[in-house]
Amino acid sequence: MQTSSEKWSFLLGTVAILALPLASSAQLPTLDIESRLGMESHIGNINGHAKDAKYDYRRYCVGCHGELGDGNGENFPWVDPKPRDFQLAVFKCRSTPTGTLPTDQDLFDTIARGLDRSNMPQWNTFTKQERADLVAWVKHFSPRWLNEKPGTPITIPPEPEVTPERIKTGRDLFARVQCWKCHGVQGMANGPSASTLTDDLGRPIQAFNFTDGSRPKCGNTDADIYRIFMTGLDGTPMPSYADNIKPDEAWDLVFYLRTFMQQKSKEKEMAKQLSLKPVDPTAPAGQQ
Amino acid sequence: MRNRYNPAALLSLVVLVCCAALILGQRVNAAGDGKITGTVKLDGPAPHMRGIDMSKDPYCVKAHASDPAHIETYVVAPSGGLANVVLYISDGLPDGALTQVPMSVPVFDQRNCVYAPHVLAMDVNQTFEVKTSDQTAHNIHPLPNPMTGNIPWNQSQPPGAPPIEKSWKMPEMIPVQCNIHPWMHGWFVVVKGPYATTDTNGSYTINNVPPGSYTVTAWQETAGTQTQKVTVAAGGSATADFTFKAK
Numbered sequence: 125m126q127t128s129s130e131k132w133s134f135l136l137g138t139v140a141i142l143a144l145p146l147a148s149s150a151q152l153p154t155l156d157i158e159s160r161l162g163m164e165s166h167i168g169n170i171n172g173h174a175k176d177a178k179y180d181y182r183r184y185c186v187g188c189h190g191e192l193g194d195g196n197g198e199n200f201p202w203v204d205p206k207p208r209d210f211q212l213a214v215f216k217c218r219s220t221p222t223g224t225l226p227t228d229q230d231l232f233d234t235i236a237r238g239l240d241r242s243n244m245p246q247w248n249t250f251t252k253q254e255r256a257d258l259v260a261w262v263k264h265f266s267p268r269w270l271n272e273k274p275g276t277p278i279t280i281p282p283e284p285e286v287t288p289e290r291i292k293t294g295r296d297l298f299a300r301v302q303c304w305k306c307h308g309v310q311g312m313a314n315g316p317s318a319s320t321l322t323d324d325l326g327r328p329i330q331a332f333n334f335t336d337g338s339r340p341k342c343g344n345t346d347a348d349i350y351r352i353f354m355t356g357l358d359g360t361p362m363p364s365y366a367d368n369i370k371p372d373e374a375w376d377l378v379f380y381l382r383t384f385m386q387q388k389s390k391e392k393e394m395a396k397q398l399s400l401k402p403v404d405p406t407a408p409a410g411q412q
Numbered sequence: 413m414r415n416r417y418n419p420a421a422l423l424s425l426v427v428l429v430c431c432a433a434l435i436l437g438q439r440v441n442a443a444g445d446g447k448i449t450g451t452v453k454l455d456g457p458a459p460h461m462r463g464i465d466m467s468k469d470p471y472c473v474k475a476h477a478s479d480p481a482h483i484e485t486y487v488v489a490p491s492g493g494l495a496n497v498v499l500y501i502s503d504g505l506p507d508g509a510l511t512q513v514p515m516s517v518p519v520f521d522q523r524n525c526v527y528a529p530h531v532l533a534m535d536v537n538q539t540f541e542v543k544t545s546d547q548t549a550h551n552i553h554p555l556p557n558p559m560t561g562n563i564p565w566n567q568s569q570p571p572g573a574p575p576i577e578k579s580w581k582m583p584e585m586i587p588v589q590c591n592i593h594p595w596m597h598g599w600f601v602v603v604k605g606p607y608a609t610t611d612t613n614g615s616y617t618i619n620n621v622p623p624g625s626y627t628v629t630a631w632q633e634t635a636g637t638q639t640q641k642v643t644v645a646a647g648g649s650a651t652a653d654f655t656f657k658a659k
Contacts, residue, residue, distance in 0.1 A: 212558045223565030268558060301570040302549035305469075305592045316468045320594040324555055324564060356566050361591030363551035363568040367576065406470075 156267070157192065163264035165228040165256050172228070172256030174264040180254055181261050188243060193265030203243040206327065210265035214324065214359040217342035222356040222364035224275025225268060231259045233343070240339045278354050280347055281371050286379045288394050293373065294380025299403040299412045301368055303353075303377075306331040306361065309402035311384030324359045331361075334384035349378045446644040448618040450652040452497045452610045452630055458488035459658045464526075464595045471548040472525035472593065483595070484530040485634050486658060493614020494656060496531040497632045500603035501618070502639065504626035513537045517577070520588075520598070522550045522569065527588070527598035531633065533609045534602055536583055543575040552576065554588040554600055562586060562602070585631065599633055623648070630654040 165172035181189075190197040193210035200207060208215065217234050218226035235255050238246035247255065263269045284290065298304065306321060308314040311334030323329045332340060341357070342348055354374055356364035369377065382391035383400065403412055461482040466472035487495035513535050521528045522544040534540050542552050549570040556562035561582040569576070580586065580602040590596035601607075608616040618628075623646040629639045635656040642650040 214558055214564060222567060223563045268563075271561070272563075301568060302592075305549055317592045317594070320468075321591055322594075358564065358566065361551065361553070361566070363553065363566040363591075365568045368568055368570055368573050 157265055160264040160267070160270065163260045163269065165232070165259040165263060167228050167232045167252070167256050167259065170252055170256045172253070172258070172260040174257070174260040177254070177257035177261035180250070180258060184247070185258070193262070199243070205239075205242045205323075205329070206325075207243075210262050213263075213266035213268040216357040216359060218275070218355050218358065219277035219351055220275025220355060221278060221366060222358055225272055227274045227277060228256075228259050228263075231262055232256060235259065237343055239341050241341070278351065278366065279371070280350055280354075281375075283346055284372070284375055286390050286394070288398055290376045291379050291383060291391060291394055291398065291400070294376035294378070295400060295403060296412050297369065297373055297377045298380055299405075299407070301365055302405075304403060304405055307334065309405060311335055311381065321361045323361070329360055334381060335386065337386045346375070346378050346382075349381060350374050353377065444646045445620045445622050446646065446648040446650065448499070448501075448608075448621055448626075448628055448642055448644060448650045448652055450499075450616060450654065452494045452499075452614045452616065452632075452654045452656065453492040454486060454488050454494045454614075454635075455492075455655050455657045459486050461485065461487075466525060466593070466595070469525065469548055469593060471546070475524035475546075481524070481526055481595075483597075484526075486632075487530070487612070489613050491613060493610070493612070494632065495610050495612045495614060496529065497610040497614070497616070497630050497654070497656075498531060498533045498601040498603070498607060499610070499616050499618055499628060499630050499652075500533070500607040501605050501621065501626045502629040504624055505605045506622065506624070517541050519543060519575075520600070522546055522552070522590070522596070525593050525596065527596060529598075529609070531599045531601060531609060533607045534580070534600065535607065536581065536602055536604050537579050539577055539579050540600070541575045541577050542569070544569040544571070544573055547571045549592060550590045550596070551592055552588065553591055554586050556580070556584050556586040560584050566591075585633075601631065621650075628652045630656075632656055634659050 161175050163174040186197055188197045188199045188203060188207040189195055189210065195207035195209040197207060213225060215226045218230050220226055232255055235247045235258055238244050250258065304315050305317045306315045308318065313331040313333035315331065318331045321329050321331060340349055340352060342352055353365045354369065356362050379391045382389045383395035461484065464481040464483060466476060466481065484496065518532050518534050518540045520532045520540060520542045523546065525546060525548065532540065544550055549568065551566060551568050553566040555564050558564060562580045562584050567576055580600065583602050583604050586600040586602065588598045588600055606618045606620050608618040610616045621644050623644055625641065625643045627639050628642055629637050631637045635658060638654050638656065640652045640654070642652050644650045
């Protein structure tokens with residue numbers, strides 16, 4: 125017959141064994157993430173709530189971005205570029221300086237716009253409220269949103285009128301800061317460094333080809349292109365040129381980049397009239 | 413007649429002197445501080461460091477025409493001394509010693525398409541400078557783990573670019589790379605408290621160590637870390653030598 129103390133120790137042991145998985149699951153990031161379910165987003169006068177996006181995320185996003193938002197969804201092996209890891213909260217398309225969190229608006233715009241040449245489609249089917257909720261949901265995956273504030277968006281001066289002089293200045297700039305090292309002298313993504321580019325996680329990545337008709341990843345307005353090289357695409361080899369290109373000059377570079385693109389544009393016409401040649405990588409500085 | 417010695421001026425002079433004394437006071441306190449010195453060696457023959465093919469960029473090839481570049485995973489002196497090892501106090505420092513951030517600004521230079529130095533040590537929150545001496549464009553791209561509190565960034569430095577001043581919030585061994593020149597690889601080693609990096613002979617001196625018992629850690633990018641316990645007397649000097657095995 126069991127003594128009462130044996131009974132108790134048996135009971136205690138059972139309880140301890142049952143409690144073990146509970147204790148160890150406390151280490152899982154899932155619970156940590158759940159503590160941030162109260163995350164909000166603010167886009168204009170719309171307030172997004174993470175908890176309201178749970179269904180949409182499970183239905184539309186989880187396949188690539190994963191249950192834990194780490195980009196490790198079941199489609200992960202088959203898509204390239206790889207889904208974003210929301211836990212790291214490093215984002216390409218930002219209006220904020222390199223090394224800072226994007227604004228809620230930036231994330232909101234990315235969801236609507238989609239990312240060209242990737243498996244991320246446009247999500248215009250969502251209402252604005254649903255998108256705002258998804259922004260909050262994306263944020264709830266990373267503790268960085270509790271400890272850091274988004275960067276201050278860069279100031280973009282009003283776009284000047286495009287002139288042949290500005291296109292020429294843009295060409296000089298393209299040569300001076302050496303965009304061609306990756307993007308190639310004709311913008312065909314065939315510069316000397318293009319073949320060895322890797323992203324922050326060491327995965328091969330391609331430079332943008334301006335000539336094949338594809339749209340820039342973070343939008344195709346002049347201001348979108350301006351923003352790309354003044355903020356950099358974090359997580360990729362594309363650095364920020366904010367310290368090396370003056371705000372007004374930056375427009376000239378945008379105009380010059382337009383001359384590479386297939387779409388009809390004023391810039392393309394002007395470049396034709398100027399019969400602009402590609403920059404010469406061997407020419408000394410300032411002698412293009 | 414007006415007093416030649418304006419009382420207000422005198423008073424401000426006294427205040428100035430007091431302020432100066434207060435600021436210098438930190439240095440005066442350091443008078444009782446000791447140091448930790450030693451040598452770090454590599455056991456056995458130096459591993460082969462392969463040459464770098466810089467043919468991507470004619471400027472880099474030219475810069476190394478007479479002095480071929482090699483990767484710098486292990487930089488070993490003929491004596492066996494191991495360069496680029498960071499030594500720091502990993503345990504035992506009083507909180508007060510941890511809050512003082514050195515005023516010096518370590519410099520990380522991009523020279524002849526390699527990083528000089530290959531390993532740059534610094535204190536948490538200490539300002540450091542990234543500059544370029546090259547006539548070719550670089551991008552400076554440190555890759556900390558964003559979850560630690562250090563955030564990755566990526567900035568261009570074309571020829572003639574102004575230096576960049578930055579700092580890191582948390583202790584971490586941060587790899588840094590240039591995407592334009594994929595062989596360019598270095599380290600920002602961010603530690604809390606006094607630190608030193610071994611020179612080309614493998615010797616080092618950690619200065620400004622208050623008296624006490626400490627654990628000294630030596631970090632090498634590939635060989636890993638080693639620790640030793642030392643005791644520093646007031647104004648004294650302790651020795652900690654390390655020997656690494658190549659991995």
